[in-house]
Amino acid sequence: MKNDDAIAPVVAVMMILVVVVTLLGIWNAIYLPGFKQQAEVEHLRDVENGMVRFSADIDNSIFLWRNGTMSESIPLGGGDILLNSIRSGGGIRINQRESATNVIDVDGIPSAYGFLSNITYEPVSNFWLNQGYSWEEGTINVSRGPVSVPISLENQYLEARDAFRKNLLKQPEYSNDYHNITIKIVNITPHSLNSASSGNGNSQLKLNATVVRLPEWSGVTNLTVNGLPPSDLKYPANVTIERLDIILSAE
Template sequence: MSEDAVAPVVAAMLIFAIGVTFFAAWNAYYVPSMKAQSEVTHLRDVETGFLRFSSDIGTAASLKRNMQLSEPIPLGGGDFTFDAVKSGGLLRVQNETDGYLRISIINGTSPATTSNILRFANYSYQPVNNFWQDQGYTWSYGNVNVTKGTLETPLQYTSMDTITYGMAGTLFDLDAVPLPDDPATCSQMNIYIVNITPSAGHTHASGNGNGMLTLESAVVSQQFPNTTSMTVSINPALPGGFRDALWDDADNQSASEVLNCGNAHRIPPTDPLEPDPPIQVTFDTIPNMTLNRKIAEITLGAD
């Protein structure tokens, strides 16, 4: 065989080897790197959506009005120009284990005792076949947390112990309406509370497209004439910081409004050492006290 015939074969083999090396390096380094970078951007978008929706819930709880809000959440990521394969994700809304607060009202109508257990929902994002890290997010008791497996840490605080639970201050409001001719006596008390639950039939979304977190708030009002007492009880099993912040707000509001009404009286707790005891208020039968209960029914959905 002549040297002139061998040379093209060697050149072709060298070109083939270079191509194989380039393709191997492309798949081993460049593609994973680009997909990981795209995934980081995707998770940052999820994080931003969670923070915005957390703010939406805080706004709805604070205003206690009829409203509808929504926030898009990208479920999948990791795609780029030369590789369109995407990861997926699961968006879920569910109730916390127990109710967070109970309002009991006793009045002269039937039934004599009306009790409401108020609930708190949470929402979460869980990645599926992630190209970077299995990083997820949860929103619970007003705060966004970053998750990885069973580990969880707050997004905006240094630790769970430093969370301030600012949303707790928006869940309970109380104001008194004095008689026009006797400002020291009250004819009505308005109590504003918040119930946050999952939207029926819209509790999860999955895939690699765009999901949507939705919020709908509707105010439900009921009037209780001839009210003789009201009790506000906070679930002792709540996270300590959230429980204490909620109790402090309810206690401060109850104390200030009751002081303005000569016909309303705070009942001291049975056990002075009990942490966050029930708040009990009684009302004189004359003049008649009407309690107006207004519940902001907030439903959270995932579509």
């Protein structure tokens, strides 16, 4: 009897441990993946919303055409919950396109360029889908592997892209009986040092806009914008180029 009395508490503890281990197994196998996936869905939604807001910041900067800074917080990682703090990660990269979007030639000499850059977010060790996002020409795209599609309807995507492209080069401003011309172009480039960020915390997407007025050209006899001459300009002309430099950074 004494042996039975001594064994009984041990058996009870072992039974409790079996129940606890079983419950933990059920939690890890059934419930935990679902909660992690739901948290990851919310994380990716926050990434998308942050990219959309930053796209609007760029649009506003071009519309306002003045010096200024704007920033948006982008969560690189997510998927953490109360009972499991392991997070996925991600990375943001800003890449400048090789060719200039707009080129202005003064008397046959390339004198001003307007470049464009792309922003990409790529997930790392995602608990749901390896779903990334990108900003290109004023639009947001969602990607899974090599496939990338706009988050908006096709007609809305095309309208937004075309409107953005149009705003990169403003309509010429004339004076002095069409002998003076002012041309405004947008130049979007990555920061020389902070063009990428990675980890599982938050990254700050920032833009710094500066209006640069280039020295005036006098007595110009030949002016082309993307290979075409302004139709109303009279020569000899005085040419002023105003460039909005937007520097993008990820910190």
